Amino acid sequence: MRSRSTNLREVHVWEMPVRVYHWINALCITTLCITGYIIGNPPAFMKGTEAYFNFWFGTVRFVHFISAFLFFFNFIFRIYWGFTGNEFSRWNNFIPLKRSQWKEIIDVIKVDVLQVTNKQIDSIGHNSLASLVYFITFLIFLLQCLTGFGMYGAMSNAFLPRLFAWVVPFLGGDMNVRQIHHLLMWGFILFALIHIYLVFYHDYIERRGVTSSMIGGWKFIEEDVVERHDKQAEENQKG
Amino acid sequence: MENHKPTFYEEVRGNGVSRRDFLKFCTTMAAFLGLEASGVAQIAKALQSKPRLPVIWFHFQECTCCSESFIRASHPIVANIVLDKISLDYQETLMAASGVQAEDAYKAVMAKYPGEYIVMVEGSIPTENEAYCCIGGRSALQILQEAVKNCKAVVAWGNCASAGCVQAASPNPTGAKPVHKVISGKPVINVQGCPPIADVMAGVVVHLLTFDRIPQLDGLNRPKAFYSRRVHDTCYRRANFDAGLFVESFDDEGAKRGYCLYKMGCKGPVTYNSCGIIKWNDSVSYPIQSGHPCIGCSEAGFWDNGPFYQHLPGVAGFGVETTADKIGVGLGVATAVGIAGHAIVTNIRKHKEIINEPAEGSKVETTKE
Numbered sequence: 001m002r003s004r005s006t007n008l009r010e011v012h013v014w015e016m017p018v019r020v021y022h023w024i025n026a027l028c029i030t031t032l033c034i035t036g037y038i039i040g041n042p043p044a045f046m047k048g049t050e051a052y053f054n055f056w057f058g059t060v061r062f063v064h065f066i067s068a069f070l071f072f073f074n075f076i077f078r079i080y081w082g083f084t085g086n087e088f089s090r091w092n093n094f095i096p097l098k099r100s101q102w103k104e105i106i107d108v109i110k111v112d113v114l115q116v117t118n119k120q121i122d123s124i125g126h127n128s129l130a131s132l133v134y135f136i137t138f139l140i141f142l143l144q145c146l147t148g149f150g151m152y153g154a155m156s157n158a159f160l161p162r163l164f165a166w167v168v169p170f171l172g173g174d175m176n177v178r179q180i181h182h183l184l185m186w187g188f189i190l191f192a193l194i195h196i197y198l199v200f201y202h203d204y205i206e207r208r209g210v211t212s213s214m215i216g217g218w219k220f221i222e223e224d225v226v227e228r229h230d231k232q233a234e235e236n237q238k239g
Numbered sequence: 240m241e242n243h244k245p246t247f248y249e250e251v252r253g254n255g256v257s258r259r260d261f262l263k264f265c266t267t268m269a270a271f272l273g274l275e276a277s278g279v280a281q282i283a284k285a286l287q288s289k290p291r292l293p294v295i296w297f298h299f300q301e302c303t304c305c306s307e308s309f310i311r312a313s314h315p316i317v318a319n320i321v322l323d324k325i326s327l328d329y330q331e332t333l334m335a336a337s338g339v340q341a342e343d344a345y346k347a348v349m350a351k352y353p354g355e356y357i358v359m360v361e362g363s364i365p366t367e368n369e370a371y372c373c374i375g376g377r378s379a380l381q382i383l384q385e386a387v388k389n390c391k392a393v394v395a396w397g398n399c400a401s402a403g404c405v406q407a408a409s410p411n412p413t414g415a416k417p418v419h420k421v422i423s424g425k426p427v428i429n430v431q432g433c434p435p436i437a438d439v440m441a442g443v444v445v446h447l448l449t450f451d452r453i454p455q456l457d458g459l460n461r462p463k464a465f466y467s468r469r470v471h472d473t474c475y476r477r478a479n480f481d482a483g484l485f486v487e488s489f490d491d492e493g494a495k496r497g498y499c500l501y502k503m504g505c506k507g508p509v510t511y512n513s514c515g516i517i518k519w520n521d522s523v524s525y526p527i528q529s530g531h532p533c534i535g536c537s538e539a540g541f542w543d544n545g546p547f548y549q550h551l552p553g554v555a556g557f558g559v560e561t562t563a564d565k566i567g568v569g570l571g572v573a574t575a576v577g578i579a580g581h582a583i584v585t586n587i588r589k590h591k592e593i594i595n596e597p598a599e600g601s602k603v604e605t606t607k608e
Contacts, residue, residue: 040551041564044485044502047492051478058481113581115588154511155472169458174469174509175535175544179552179563186567190574197578205589 007223013125014217018089021078022214028071029188035064036185068148069160075141088125094135096128104128112201124221124229130198133191140187147171147181247448248287261286271442271517272454273464285449292448293356295345295386296330299379300372300406300415301362304434305396306332311520312437331374342375345386353389357447360418363399363406367414380421392453393418393427394443401429401461402539409543409555419460426453429460431512433536438517439465459539461511470533471507473515476500489530500527504548506535 014022038060046054082091096102108129110117121127126134149160150167151174171177203211213219245253251261262283269278298306329345336344348356360383365371369378387393395418398404406415419427430443443462446454454462471477479485479499486493486500501508507515510533514525526533532548535541544552551562586593 042483042485042502044483044487044493046482046484048496049482049484050496051482051484054482054484057483060483061481115584118592154467154469166458172540173459173538174511175506175538175540175552178509179544179554182551182563183554183567186563186570189567190570193571193574193578197582201582201585205585205592 008220009223009226010218011124011221011226012217013086013088013213013219015086015089016217017077017081018085019214019217021074021081024070024074025078028067028074029192031067032064032071033185033188033192035060035067036182039064040182040185065152068145068152071141072145072149075138075145079138093126093131094138096132101128101131105132112205120222120225122225122228124219124225137187137191140184140191144181144184144188147177147184150177151181245291246287246289247291250291267438268442268445271438271464272446282445282449286445289448292444293348293352294329294359295348295356295390296359297361297379297383297386298331299360299362299364299383299399300413301397301399301404303332303361305361305440306330308432308434308437309440310437312441349386349389354391356390357392357394358383358386358390359394359396360400361396363403363413363415363417364421365406365413366416366421367412371413383418384422387422387425390425392447393422393425394447395419395427395429396440397435398431398433398536398539398541401431401459404433405542408540427460428453428456428462431459431461431466431537433541435537436465436513436517436519439513457511461537465513465517466511466537468511468513469508470510470512470514470527471505473513474499474507474527475515476527494530497530500530500532502550503532504546504550505532506538506541506544506547507533510535510538510541512537 039057042057042060046056079091081089082094087093096105104121104123105128107119108121108127111119111121113129146164146167149164150171153161153163153165154168154174156162168174168177171180199211203209208219208221210219248261252258262279265282265286266279269276269282272278274281329341329348331341334341334344362372362379364379364383366380369380372379374382395401399406399415400418403411403415403417406413407417417429419429428443430440432439439462442465443454446462446464454464457463457466459466471480474480476497476499479497480501484493484496484498485502486498487502488494489503499505505527507527514533515527518525518528534547535544538544543555546553549562551564554561554563554566557566
């Protein structure tokens with residue numbers, strides 16, 4: 001049996017609301033991409049029947065709309081949690097305003113993307129590059145909500161979709177809105193591909209238990225990294 | 240006689256239209272405009288008491304299909320409204336006068352009815368070089384800007400005047416612009432379509448005449464009464480869409496059964512117009528009813544969002560018929576290749592870390608049994 005003893009500490013990184021958000025989001029995005037693709041490119045598998053027997057395409061659209069509402073409120077919740085959650089879920093992780101964040105972005109590119117150096121990345125939660133990518137996905141979330149509800153607004157009298165009525169004229173008509181909405185769907189698909197691969201990658205290389213951390217919330221972090229983190233936190237409090 | 244401005248009612252009665260037909264017309268218009276029952280009386284009262292609406296009607300870069308549409312209006316009085324009853328003081332296609340007399344006619348309107356007359360425009364205005372469209376030695380831009388200065392409101396007929404239509408399609412050689420982009424300070428009503436439905440045009444005129452103010456407009460300045468719903472949402476084939484029954488080629492079983500034309504490139508889902516309700520040519524039919532997908536002619540930039548027979552528009556800069564999906568799949572494949580490459584490199588370069596051997600400089604204790 002191969003085993004090793006290492007100096008690892010368990011760190012509670014992802015709080016329950018963050019994990020719930022993550023999995024609702026994953027579910028919504030999967031549903032939205034599949035139903036969205038079908039709406040954009042429906043399979044014509046039925047022939048020789050009459051409309052009054054069927055409603056499958058209406059159902060697909062209905063599922064898309066319901067998932068979209070869930071996705072939207074979940075997204076709003078995550079923004080709220082960015083201001084009340086723990087340090088790993090705070091909003092300032094996601095926007096690289098500090099020099100140290102940009103430095104780490106370059107380090108991550110060197111260590112994990114290009115693999116030209118081998119250095120320890122100190123971040124316990126998301127690394128700075130991952131955070132930046134998540135920030136970009138948040139912007140895509142926002143655009144997708146705007147264009148989606150913009151199109152939906154024309155057939156609804158409800159308060160929320162009507163709030164987005166300005167989107168269609170702003171973008172010059174439904175044709176453009178639909179095109180943007182469709183292109184951005186591919187952004188989600190590409191993100192999911194890379195995101196899932198990188199989870200495998202990090203778990204494989206770093207063995208911090210990153211995959212299960214999104215289920216249980218805890219990560220295994222090297223002792224020295226935790227110590228440096230605590231020291232930094234102390235300094236920040238004093239300073 | 241000089242000071243008597245005949246009302247619309249007096250004009251049509253003089254033309255042999257019965258009171259009964261006049262009231263029928265008022266009722267039709269009230270229905271089109273979505274007014275309540277009392278609206279009929281308001282329209283009838285306005286048409287009987289108010290003097291005719293002085294109108295200057297310009298033709299710039301266009302094909303005159305808006306005028307053509309109008310003179311084919313379903314109700315005879317509809318045609319009468321613009322053709323001779325709203326004092327069409329200047330209309331290049333239909334007026335008898337020409338040359339100096341024609342010029343004098345519209346100048347006379349501007350002088351006689353400042354702040355009262357309506358400017359109606361067919362066609363876009365060239366801005367790349369104003370000389371692309373000149374009438375009587377002056378450019379379209381000059382003529383329009385002078386005319387709107389003292390007008391009450393501007394009605395932009397059709398896609399050309401509302402959004403530039405085919406002249407403004409890429410690469411837009413004349414720098415064609417719609418009316419609302421070249422004038423300011425006056426309300427512009429965009430009566431969209433290529434051409435707009437005749438009854439819609441009449442409805443807008445009747446509204447202006449009856450209520451003395453512009454109708455309620457949407458975000459793109461189109462009258463809400465006619466452009467607030469998608470063709471798709473008012474289409475009689477909609478049930479087939481919800482049932483997932485689609486035409487896949489123009490000669491298939493689905494086409495025969497009248498299935499939804501969504502997959503044939505129908506732009507109904509992105510087009511706001513009244514085609515599904517008012518229809519065309521005396522409410523006989525409209526494109527989808529005749530088996531052809533909607534091309535979205537009442538939407539800005541519909542020429543550039545083609546091909547007409549493809550549901551997803553091509554993406555500019557990627558060649559003809561390259562849709563978002565093709566680009567997406569391409570990027571997906573590129574990503575998958577990138578991931579595979581990265582995974583291979585990882586297994587080679589990070590071999591030591593993977594098999595638990597301490598990397599240089601790290602203090603990992605390993606025990607092997």
